[in-house]
Each structure stands twice: as structure tokens, then as C-alpha cells.
Amino acid sequence: MAENVQQASLATIKADTTRRRQQFNPVNFRNLLSYLILILGSLVSLVPFLWMISTSFMSLGEATGVALIPSELHFENFTTAWERGNFSEYFINSILITVITLGGELTFSILAAYAFARIKFPGRDLIFGLMLSTLMIPAMVLTIPNFLLVTWLGRIGPLEWINNWPALTIPFMGSVFSIFLLRQFFAQIPDELYDAARIDGAGHLRFLWRIVLPLSRAPIMVIIVLSFIGSWNSLAWPLLVTNSPDWRPISVGMLDFISDAGQELNLIMAGAVITIIPILVMYFFTQKQFTESIARSGLKG
């Protein structure tokens, strides 16, 4: 991967020089055309957003009418949607679910990825290969048995699983993808570092905690971001394992709100804006890392 990065940066430097050469060209017709097409493409990307935002500020009459731009800004749509849709509760639920899942997922994945990357033990490649092969299994195959399993666990154990946090979080704490991502990263850390730490008397755990983790902010950030997006997107599973708003995440809450608000388009759009905002804020703050990480990992839930 390091070579790839090097190649990529080489390519960027080359491209930079070619660009400089191009800029001497007085009439840059080709660039103009490119810009036109790109702007057209961005418009296609943005129109649904613009329409959503514009509608979310309209009165009900305008929203169902022909207006494209609200005559006056109805901010109260947002408060109405927030209250009627119970969004505060769903927000807290979604965040709690994400945090609990992430806590377990990160702890377990970091430990496992470290062992897979840096310790040689019998059966290592076999176990790792078996894990990777589970990535091929479509979620639909797992949904039914896992639903039965989770119901069963809730009935026999001291802890309720359905309609409660365990069903929504625990099955997702063992993440093959996170382990894979971290393992690839950990394996790149030079052996000399470990040998030095070893001579200084550090065991595996201390080496992991003091040296490996501080070096791996980037992949951990990727996991956090992807997990956040995943929990904002998950629908089928929470729909199955919750039947009251107590632990329903925002996606299911929004689905309920869509059917509840019915024809009140302005409120539905306000709800959509509310749902999108946290993700967009996160996207804009971690934009570069985010895009790169997805480009490199090539996966999303």
C-alpha cells in the first residue's frame, strides 16, 4: 500500500506539472466544456437537496402547490416536526446505539487485529480466512436466524434483547471489516518498534496501547465514521427487533414519521433535513479523510 501511495503522489506531481503547462494555453475551450458538464452534474446531485431544503421552509399550501421557493420562511416546521416526530428521542437512541456498538467493536477489533497482524499462532491464517469469507454472506440470510437467536437470548437470559439495546448493538460488535482494516494497518508498523519496546520491557498490550494505537488514528477514525453512517442507515434489523419508540433509531423513527405526517410534505422534508444534518456536519469536517478512507476501503454497510 505504501508503494501505491508513493505512486499516487508521483502521479499528482506529474499531473501538476502538466496542468501548469496547460495553463499557458490562452483559449481553454476544453476546460470550459469540462466545467459546463461538471456543473450540470453537480446540479443533478444537488437538486434533490435544494428542493428538500426549500420545501422544508414552506407552508403546507405552498409545499403541496407549485411554489419552488417559500414566500416566507416557516422555521416552525422544524420545531413541529421535531416534536411530532419524537426526533429528540430517536436522536438519543441512535447516538447511544452507535456509541455502545463502537465501544465494543473498537475494543474487540483492535485486540483481534493486533493478534492477527503481529503474533504468530497456530491456525491464524485459517481463522482469518474463515472470517473474511463471511463477508460474502448476504445480510438477508443472517437476518432470520439472528432474529430467532436474539429473541431466544432475550427469553432465557436476565437481559431483555428485543426492544432493548443488546439486540441493536451486540451482534454488530464483531466486525470483520474493522478487523481487516486495522490488521492491514497494524501489519505496516515496522518490527523495529516492537523489538525496541520489547527490550524496554513492554508486553503486547502495553505496546498496543502506547505505540500502535497513537499511530492508528486514521483507521480508527474511518471505523468511527463508517459505523456512524451505518447506524444512521440501518433499517431492516431495527425494524425487526424494536416495536416501540424506546430504542428505535432515527431511520425507523423517520419511517414512522413519514407515514404519520402523510400529506404534510413540508414537515416530512423538515424531518429529512433534521435526519441529514448530523451526517452532513460530520462529512464536511472529516471530508478529506472520509472520502479517502471510503475510496481505499471500498466498502460501506
Add this chain to the structure above:
Amino acid sequence: MSSVPLQQKNPTNFFNRFTSTVRGRRGRELREYLTAYLMIAPATLLIFFFGIFPVAFALFVSVHQWRLVRQDFLGLENFIKAVDSLTYIVLFGLGIGALFGVYVFLRRIYRFAQEQKERPWLLAVPSLGWAASVWAFFRWGFVQLPELLDIADKIRGLERTRELFVGLLGEAFRAENVYPAWQQFVLVTIVAIILTVAVTYFWRSRNWLLHLTNLTLTWLSLSLGAALLWVTFQGITQAYALAIETGEDPGIWPQLIMITSGVILLLLAWRLWNSVPDGSGRGAILKGLAALLLMLGAVLLILEIPSIVASGDPDLWEGLKITVFFSAGTVPLQLASALFLAVLLFQKLRGSAAFRIIFFLPYVTPAIASAAVFKSMFSSRFTSPANMTLGAFGIEPQLWIREPAGIVKMIGEGLGLTVPAWADGPSMALMVIILLSIWTFVGYNTVIYLAGLGNIPGELTEAAEIDGASKWEVFRHITFPLLSPTTYFLSLLAIIGTFKAFNTIWIVREGAALGTTDPFSVVIFIEFFQKLRYGYASALAFVLFAIIISLTLINNRIQGSRVFYG
């Protein structure tokens, strides 16, 4: 970090303290192993429990009548209901595959033994024991599982104490039909151990464990293949016996022969094509022959398979057709526009970063929100944006997501033509979903293409430009071939993605579209979530699984030979 002598154990290190009972060089190795196992334990257990075991469990569910609760054992009935006699054909194929596995394993053992100048064949005896032990374990699991599941019903209404649970667990374990299976498993395993010890006493080498594992796998795949073929022939005979009563010819044998010969033709063509050297005159003829065989095999398969599946569950057949429409409508357009945008962005225009952010925006948007927006933009209101746009061109308003009629049919009617029923095409409602899907994923594909473009060495394109190649020629002959790994990766991802797609469709779909927007995944979910037929839904999910695996395998095969990795 303070410098502590190597031998002194760090008192805060839990793992070291835990394992410090074993000492010495060997001891240090063992401690290392134990640390590793402890570290992977939580994640591995979770993945096993919620990712691997459920596959076996789903198989268990799928061979039962299971409406909310487990009822009768049905065997293959659910699968027969879903895809009709294709079940037998797939099982037959799997059986043959397992027998082929025997050949592969044996060849591997033989070669390895020759290399090492060993004669490991005596190990075949204990490995038979181990294979039997594996089967005994599965048999025990099969009878134990329902007893375990029943605990949940027995415990209902009682106070859930630890003692009660442990008691019920013991009861389930000692149940009448379970305990003998367990005893059998233990017995077989003990025999296998004794045999192993005995044989390794007479014959021993460094690689004995490897040989033992390989031989066990050989026995397993031999017995699996035999069992599958036996089940297949049993099933087919039964179907024919039933057919005598109803007087209908099930026609499974001809189907089996047709499909088998189709597959064999395809494999032959593949072999022939790859064995021919490039450029020779004879090669061209042979390649032509291979292509002919390929077409013949493909025609056989295309003639047979759809008609068999169509005679199964009509919902599944409809769902499959819709999935194919969805895939065919989404993937090519999405990839082509992404490649186009990526090439434009790669020129390093000013502001290309901003464009990248904008194109990527739909992809990060939560599915629920973008689906809600598309749902209202393409609603059947006269004043919805989609209808207003049509109005601007003087076209009358459409029903959009509530329109079950095929798009080709509608256009045909608009032009005053009658379109035959088979050429209706995807419904207009599905077109909206296709549009939403393209809109969502173009940005993602663009970003990946950009990464791929960044990996192409600049020297190549520059050299071509110096030689006087036009931009298009450079793209056609250098950039595009060098991008082929990216294209294959993205197309596989996109095709599998369309087969799995669920969230957005579930939100956008309307009853008025009469199920014309329900691809296979939605059909499965309805079967499970609304009709509560768990067993049948599991069987359907396995059909989906089989399709996805075959797509992946075919793609890998083609990729291996066609993609140019610069």
C-alpha cells in the same frame, strides 16, 4: 518508557501474569499463543455466533415448516416450492462438485507425499474416524438445536434464575433423542483418537497432521458428495412416483441432462479458449470452436433454467425479473457516468475538490432521507416536481412511483404502438428507484475511479501524447485498459449491491405499484416480516445467497483472465 530487565514481568500486564505459570523457551511460545487466542477470542466468538453459526441455523430453519414457531420437518419442500426442480439440479451439481473435491484433495496429498517421499496412506483409517466424528457432531447439533430452542418456551412465565436455566439446559442435553446422538459422537471421537495414536505409532512423519487433515477432508467431501447425490436421486424418484398418481410428467431427468450438458459445454469452451496460443492460424479455428461451444452451452442454460424457475414460486420469479431490470438499469449507467466525471475531474481543474464533495454528497446522505425526498419529488401529485417538469414540455402528469405499467409499454402507447406483454420492461415506479440508485452511487464510483486514475503512471499517457495520440486515443488504448481492475471491482460491487439492495426500496415502494418495485430481497423480507413464514423465507434467502456466490465466482473467473493489472 523505563528500561526494565527482560525477565522481570510487568505486574500490570494481565496476560503475562495470567500465563506466567509456563516458563522456558517453549513456555514463552505457549504464552505467546495464549495471549493471541485471548486477544482474538471476543471478536471471533461474536463473529462465529452472529455471522457463521446463523448460516447453519438458517439452513436448519429452511428445511422446516416454520411459521413464527417451528413445525414439521419438510426436507427440501421449501426449496422445491421456490425454484421447483432446479433444487435437484443444484444439489446434483453440488454433489458432483464434492466428488470433484475428492479428486483435488487426493491429487494434492499424492503430490505432496511424492515430494516428501512419504507413504501416508495408512492415515486414511484414522481420518475416516475423524470424518465420522464430524458428521456425528452435526447430527448431534441437528437434534440438540430444537431442544435448546424449546428452553425459551419452558422458561416463559417462570422466574428466570440461573439454577432454572442450568437445569433446563441439562434437561435439553439429556433429552431422549439427543443423548444417544451425543454418546455416539463421543464414542466415534474416542475411536478416532485411538486409531490416530495407533497409526502414528507405526507411521510417523513431520507432516502427519497435514496429511491427516487432508485425508479427513477427502473423506468428508466423499461422503458429502455421495449423500447429496443419494438425496437428489431419492427426491427425483419420489417426484416421479407422485407423478404417476397425478398423471403429469415432472420432466426432471431431461432438465437435469440439459443443464448438465450446458454446464459441461461452458467448461469445455473455457478450457479450450484458454489452452489456445495467441496468433496462430490453427488457434483462430480452435477459438472459433470454443466460442461455438460457449454459445451452445449458454443457449441450453438460457432455454432451461428460467423456465424451471418460472414454474416455481411466481413471487420469486417476478422478484428475480425485477432485480435483473434493476441491476441492468443501474449498473452500466452508473459506472459510465462515474468514469466520465472522474476523467473530467482528473484534469485537475480549479475547484475539482469542490465538485468531488458535491458528487459524493448523495452517497453519504442517509438512505431514509434521500428516499423520502425522491418519494415526494416523484409523487403522483400534479404539482410534484417531476410532473411539473413534464408539464413544462407539454406532457401530461404521470403516476411515477404509483405506476405499475411497464415503461416500454407506456412509451409505446404514447407513440400509438402496441407492445407485446413480454416487452413491457421495468415499471415506471422501478425506474424512479433506478434513478435514485444511480443518483446515490455515481459519486462513490467517481471517487474510486479517481483513485484508480491516480495509480496509472503518468509516463505512459505522456509518452503517448508526445507520439501524437489524441486525448480520446489515449483514453481508449491506455487509460481505459489500465483502469480495468477498478471497473471490474466496481461492477462486481454494484451488481451484488443491487441484488442486496433493500433500504431505499422498502421506503419508496407503494402499494399502488402492485409489487412491480419489489426485487428479490424485498420479496424475502415480506415473506419473513409480514407473512411470518420463516422457513420459506430462509429457503428464499439461500436462493439469493446461491445467486450472489455464482455471480462472484463467475466474475472472479473472468477477472482472472481478462483484466489487465498494470
